Amino acid sequence: MTVSPLIAAGVCLAGYFVAYRYYSRFLATRVFAIDPARPTPAHTLRDNVDYLPANRYVLFGHQYASITGLSPMLGPAIAVIWGWLPAMIWVVIGAVFVGAVHDFGALVVSIRGRGMSLGKITESLIGSRAKTLFHLVIFFLIALAMGVFVHIIAVLLTADFYPEAAIPSSGLILIAALMGTAIHRRGHGLKQLTVVGFVFGLILLVVGIQYPVLGPSLTQWKWLLLGYAYAASVLPVWLLLQPRDYLNSLLLYLGVAAMYIGFIATNPSFAAPALDLNPTGAPPIFPFVFVVIACGAASGFHALVSSGTSAKQLANEKDARFVGYGAMLGESVLGLMAVLACTAGFISREAWLERYISWQVADGLGNNIAAFVRGAAYFLKTLGIPETTGTTFIAVIVVSFALTSLDSATRLLRYNVSEMGETFSLPILQKRIAATGVAVAAIWFFAFAQIDGEFAGLVLWQLFGTTNQLLAGLALLAITLYLFRRGKPIMYTAIPMLFMLASTLIAMTINLFDFLINRQWMLLTTGIIIFGLALWLLIEAIIAVAQFRRNPVYEDLEIRLSNSHPADSNRIPTG
Numbered sequence: 001m002t003v004s005p006l007i008a009a010g011v012c013l014a015g016y017f018v019a020y021r022y023y024s025r026f027l028a029t030r031v032f033a034i035d036p037a038r039p040t041p042a043h044t045l046r047d048n049v050d051y052l053p054a055n056r057y058v059l060f061g062h063q064y065a066s067i068t069g070l071s072p073m074l075g076p077a078i079a080v081i082w083g084w085l086p087a088m089i090w091v092v093i094g095a096v097f098v099g100a101v102h103d104f105g106a107l108v109v110s111i112r113g114r115g116m117s118l119g120k121i122t123e124s125l126i127g128s129r130a131k132t133l134f135h136l137v138i139f140f141l142i143a144l145a146m147g148v149f150v151h152i153i154a155v156l157l158t159a160d161f162y163p164e165a166a167i168p169s170s171g172l173i174l175i176a177a178l179m180g181t182a183i184h185r186r187g188h189g190l191k192q193l194t195v196v197g198f199v200f201g202l203i204l205l206v207v208g209i210q211y212p213v214l215g216p217s218l219t220q221w222k223w224l225l226l227g228y229a230y231a232a233s234v235l236p237v238w239l240l241l242q243p244r245d246y247l248n249s250l251l252l253y254l255g256v257a258a259m260y261i262g263f264i265a266t267n268p269s270f271a272a273p274a275l276d277l278n279p280t281g282a283p284p285i286f287p288f289v290f291v292v293i294a295c296g297a298a299s300g301f302h303a304l305v306s307s308g309t310s311a312k313q314l315a316n317e318k319d320a321r322f323v324g325y326g327a328m329l330g331e332s333v334l335g336l337m338a339v340l341a342c343t344a345g346f347i348s349r350e351a352w353l354e355r356y357i358s359w360q361v362a363d364g365l366g367n368n369i370a371a372f373v374r375g376a377a378y379f380l381k382t383l384g385i386p387e388t389t390g391t392t393f394i395a396v397i398v399v400s401f402a403l404t405s406l407d408s409a410t411r412l413l414r415y416n417v418s419e420m421g422e423t424f425s426l427p428i429l430q431k432r433i434a435a436t437g438v439a440v441a442a443i444w445f446f447a448f449a450q451i452d453g454e455f456a457g458l459v460l461w462q463l464f465g466t467t468n469q470l471l472a473g474l475a476l477l478a479i480t481l482y483l484f485r486r487g488k489p490i491m492y493t494a495i496p497m498l499f500m501l502a503s504t505l506i507a508m509t510i511n512l513f514d515f516l517i518n519r520q521w522m523l524l525t526t527g528i529i530i531f532g533l534a535l536w537l538l539i540e541a542i543i544a545v546a547q548f549r550r551n552p553v554y555e556d557l558e559i560r561l562s563n564s565h566p567a568d569s570n571r572i573p574t575g
Contacts, residue, residue: 069405071295094297147446296335300471345375
């Protein structure tokens with residue numbers, strides 16, 4: 001029986017609606033006990049640099065843009081080699097019952113813990129050693145991912161790919177800064193500036209098509225991106241982070257809407273098979289489909305955004321459901337489009353097989369971006385949008401969201417370095433400027449340093465998927481422990497936690513054996529270290545649970561953090 005992509009997509013979109021309306025409401029009331037009257041860290045610790053109450057729609061845009069990045073397009077574009085059905089199922093089911101719960105829970109736990117990161121909060125839930133272990137995993141994950149992002153963005157902006165995206169992507173930075181200044185320094189309204197900023201963004205798109213930037217080399221783009229990441233990380237959130245992410249989210253809303261309208265108008269058929277358990281050269285579908293598709297279904301990086309930047313800007317607890325759970329579903333909608341673009345966005349089965357003839361052909365970062373851009377532009381073409389315009393529009397979306405993840409993640413890495421500075425009694429690392437310098441230096445290593453003639457980030461990228469999903473499992477572990485200590489239902493986070501940890505640890509074990517057989521010593525050594533840190537953290541968690549069972553004394557998380565750091569009880573230092 002042939003399944004129509006339109007019917008499949010319709011069922012999935014209906015599932016998102018039902019999940020948000022009913023399941024997220026249940027989580028908010030029965031599990032996390034959302035209290036609109038409880039003040040949030042954005043108010044109690046306001047410093048107008050990192051802590052600042054944000055409009056719920058602006059914050060949704062920040063969360064959405066920051067968690068999206070490149071991965072919702074990359075992962076599905078690889079995973080469809082096993083067929084459209086498993087990729088589609090995991091994107092939807094994973095988002096509803098794992099990813100959105102994970103993002104929502106991380107946001108709630110962080111705002112209940114004075115806006116601190118999950119790494120810091122882990123100290124109060126498990127112990128000081130657990131905090132250090134968490135910080136080490138987070139440091140490696142963010143630095144690696146952003147190093148690769150710097151490389152990919154630079155590649156996409158070069159003359160060989162999408163130089164037309166340079167002016168629109170960079171121009172949005174200036175527009176966002178002007179918008180932030182107008183709102184927070186001039187008192188202008190958000191609605192009027194939204195219209196103006198969006199219109200200018202579209203104008204920049206036209207200008208970019210007419211005047212592609214062909215001059216900068218790959219290396220020059222990388223240095224420019226690192227400079228931008230540093231500046232964006234130290235600037236107040238109101239000046240760039242909030243307005244830029246908000247404008248980017250509007251661009252994505254338009255893009256996703258146009259892609260789905262084009263998809264409906266095209267009414268395509270699936271060029272990919274529903275299921276292929278044995279693609280040439282591919283690893284086993286279980287557990288690797290759950291690792292390959294991270295963002296769009298469930299991603300540990302999202303916990304860092306929720307507990308890093310978003311928790312410091314949430315104006316009211318009641319907005320946590322909208323921002324945490326809702327933004328994840330929004331990202332999954334994009335992940336679903338990536339599945340459709342890479343399975344129904346080809347004119348024939350032969351064209352699809354040419355792209356997915358083997359795992360070695362399919363598993364390339366540049367190829368995956370190109371597959372998504374090509375498929376999405378194919379849908380837009382049905383609406384009468386010229387192929388060049390459609391391709392540039394999609395490329396601008398891809399680059400803009402990669403840039404958003406870059407500046408948000410650099411800020412998150414700065415927080416992580418500052419907290420490690422506190423742990424190891426290094427006051428210099430608690431300063432905003434110095435911590436950002438260390439963060440950018442780590443990103444530089446993975447973007448520029450070479451191992452055996454290849455960029456370090458690309459060599460170690462094979463570890464990103466498993467490390468990212470491992471972090472998701474560990475974040476769910478922290479959320480589950482928080483609920484357990486409060487006497488709240490834990491099955492809604494514990495079951496996803498066990499699933500993520502089990503599937504990821506199995507995948508890591510398989511990868512380690514492959515690294516050993518192929519004598520990939522760098523990957524093997526780094527992988528063993530990460531695997532060992534994860535097991536150590538799990539052991540620490542089991543010990544903490546056993547101790548709590550022996551002496552079940554409840555304390556509010558915020559009180560526990562204040563008591564453990566009395567000198568820091570009124571304000572978190574930001575440098």
